Amino acid sequence: MTDLTAFIAGLPKAELHMHIEGSLEPELMFALAQRNNVAIPFASVEEVRAAYSFSNLQDFLDIYYQGANVLLKEEDFRDLAIAYFDRVAADGVVHAEIFFDPQTHTDRGIHFDVVMRGLLAGMADAEARHGITSKLILCFLRHLDEDAAFATLEQAKPWLDRIEAVGLDSSELGHPPSKFERVFAAAAALGLKRVAHAGEEGPAEYVHEALDLLHIDRLDHGNRSLDDSALVRRLAEERMTLTVCPLSNLKLCVVGDMKEHPVDRMLAEGLRVTLNSDDPAYFGGYINDNFRAAAEGRGLTREQIVELAENSFKGSFLSDAEIDAHLTKVREYAAN
Numbered sequence: 359m360t361d362l363t364a365f366i367a368g369l370p371k372a373e374l375h376m377h378i379e380g381s382l383e384p385e386l387m388f389a390l391a392q393r394n395n396v397a398i399p400f401a402s403v404e405e406v407r408a409a410y411s412f413s414n415l416q417d418f419l420d421i422y423y424q425g426a427n428v429l430l431k432e433e434d435f436r437d438l439a440i441a442y443f444d445r446v447a448a449d450g451v452v453h454a455e456i457f458f459d460p461q462t463h464t465d466r467g468i469h470f471d472v473v474m475r476g477l478l479a480g481m482a483d484a485e486a487r488h489g490i491t492s493k494l495i496l497c498f499l500r501h502l503d504e505d506a507a508f509a510t511l512e513q514a515k516p517w518l519d520r521i522e523a524v525g526l527d528s529s530e531l532g533h534p535p536s537k538f539e540r541v542f543a544a545a546a547a548l549g550l551k552r553v554a555h556a557g558e559e560g561p562a563e564y565v566h567e568a569l570d571l572l573h574i575d576r577l578d579h580g581n582r583s584l585d586d587s588a589l590v591r592r593l594a595e596e597r598m599t600l601t602v603c604p605l606s607n608l609k610l611c612v613v614g615d616m617k618e619h620p621v622d623r624m625l626a627e628g629l630r631v632t633l634n635s636d637d638p639a640y641f642g643g644y645i646n647d648n649f650r651a652a653a654e655g656r657g658l659t660r661e662q663i664v665e666l667a668e669n670s671f672k673g674s675f676l677s678d679a680e681i682d683a684h685l686t687k688v689r690e691y692a693a694n
């Protein structure tokens with residue numbers, strides 16, 4: 359282990375951009391396919407991994423939704439969450455705010471409550487065994503229509519005390535934030551926070567819409583904001599947190615090479631950047647792999663790496679007292 363790798367490994371951090379369906383490793387996919395008697399179009403784990411070569415977001419989404427077909431029962435969602443938390447406990451993750459895509463499951467006839475109960479069981483297990491705290495972010499699939507998003511929000515109503523925020527994911531191009539202005543307003547009225555994927559493949563204009571129409575509390579990806587200098591200034595002034603995902607950006611060809619990743623340019627512009635894994639089972643790494651890849655690709659300093667970890671708590675939906683307690687631990691770690 360290099361010094362920097364060891365430093366990253368022990369650094370306390372939060373993960374703020376991780377789709378739980380995207381943490382389904384091929385081994386668990388096979389195990390669940392067998393347990394549930396679901397056919398999958400792959401003969402081996404190696405064949406699954408070989409299929410994970412993407413030239414854009416849609417390429418990935420097609421295979422990601424197919425993978426989710428093995429998730430049927432409460433215990434499947436529980437086991438999926440447990441596998442993620444067990445894995446990131448070793449990465450120094452002490453808090454995670456995880457996305458889930460209920461429509462991917464309800465559209466297959468699985469009840470919303472089954473998904474919730476399973477994920478909550480996994481989250482309780484993580485807190486009991488690893489001391490990792492977590493929150494849930496319900497994502498609307500933006501390729502589906504507004505009515506479907508409203509129906510999903512309705513299903514979430516009995517669970518509002520266990521859902522922190524709503525988010526927006528799936529195919530970005532052609533599905534601007536404006537399509538979901540009313541459903542985000544309804545979510546806000548229910549007391550939910552708001553986040554949205556914007557500026558991953560879509561233009562800076564979609565980031566403006568996410569800010570002005572969806573009134574987001576956090577911006578997921580946001581890479582294309584860099585095309586618009588006034589927008590960058592606004593994001594910096596508003597202390598907006600960006601959940602950036604380096605290995606995802608590489609695998610989905612948002613950047614051509616990790617040496618060209620804009621993470622340090624974003625930091626230099628005063629943006630509150632965090633690093634995250636997005637869909638770790640599909641993009642070749644968990645959160646520390648993302649820290650390492652960005653650190654190596656861009657020659658990040660220890661100070662920059664510490665800033666990224668601090669930002670992960672500052673940008674979280676924890677209370678101010680909880681954030682302060684985590685920041686103290688990050689600073690103590692960095693000082694030793």
Ligand code: HPA
Pocket residue numbers: 377380415422527528529530555558606636637
């Ligand atoms: N972008 C949009 N939708 C997604 C992603 C992503 O990176 N991962 C899972 N769903």
Ligand code: ZN
Pocket residue numbers: 375376377527555578636
């Ligand atoms: Zn994402």
